[in-house]
Amino acid sequence: MATATKPKTDAERVPDFTNIPMTDAEHRAFMxxxxxxxxxxxxxxxFITLGFAxxxxxxxxxxxxxPTFHDGRPAAAAHD
Incomplete structure (x- = not known):
């Protein structure tokens, strides 16, 4: 049987960055x-990035x- 849990607040939903050393100011700026x-x-x-690509x-x-050569040939042109 599932136990009833109270809904999490926004502060509790914030991920815990325990593996990333940062100051409180850095943490506030990140959040x-x-x-x-x-x-x-x-x-x-x-979508903008994909469109550009x-x-x-x-x-x-x-x-x-x-790229082109200085004489106007494309770079993929066969060499004579």
């Missing part, structure tokens, strides 16, 4: 920064961007 990052903000940041990959594969 303030951690509170600013919500799930939707992280998801949007991930795929754009760079496309532009590189289409030879729109990338």
């Amino acid at each position: 303030e920064q951690d509170a600013k990052w919500s799930g939707p903000k992280l998801i949007i940041t991930a 795929f754009t760079v990959l496309y532009l590189s594969s289409a030879k729109i961007i990338g």
